[in-house]
Amino acid sequence: MSPRRVLWVAGTVELGTLALLLANLATIHLPELTRVLGPVHGLAYTATVITAVLVMGGRHRVWLLALIPGIGGLLAAPAARLRPATDDGWR
Template identity: 70%
Template sequence: MSPRRILEIIGAVELVTLVLMLGNLVTVHQPEVSQVLGPVHGLAYTATVLAAVLVMDGRHRVWLLALLPGIGGLLSARAASSRRTPSAGGA
């Protein structure tokens, strides 16, 4: 599995746990849900930042995007996959 794919998966887990925590907060606010999802989200956030640092390949934008809570992991995975190539129509 490629490092970019791992970053995408961790980023998706981070986003899902954040959405579930906020959904719990807005609706029923069960403390048990918060007790489980809080640490899982924190671990996913930390893993996202660490994975982005390992994947960055000299591009600081990749790990800086990972610092954004929620969607940062997915954005950094996208930034990690983009390569700096000249435009096809440029002269």
């Protein structure tokens, strides 16, 4: 799986868990659901930021977008397009 795809998946999981947490808070507020989704959301957010740092390739915009809670991973995935390598091997 490409790093950009991993970033997209982690961003989708992050957004989905955040939406479920907010829906739970606004409606029935089950503590058990919060206990499960809270750590999953935190892990997805952390995975999004770490993946963005690993694929940024010298572009700070990628990991800065990933820092935005909720939608950061989905914004960073298109910005993480891989650049073609130059002749000297540096990007």
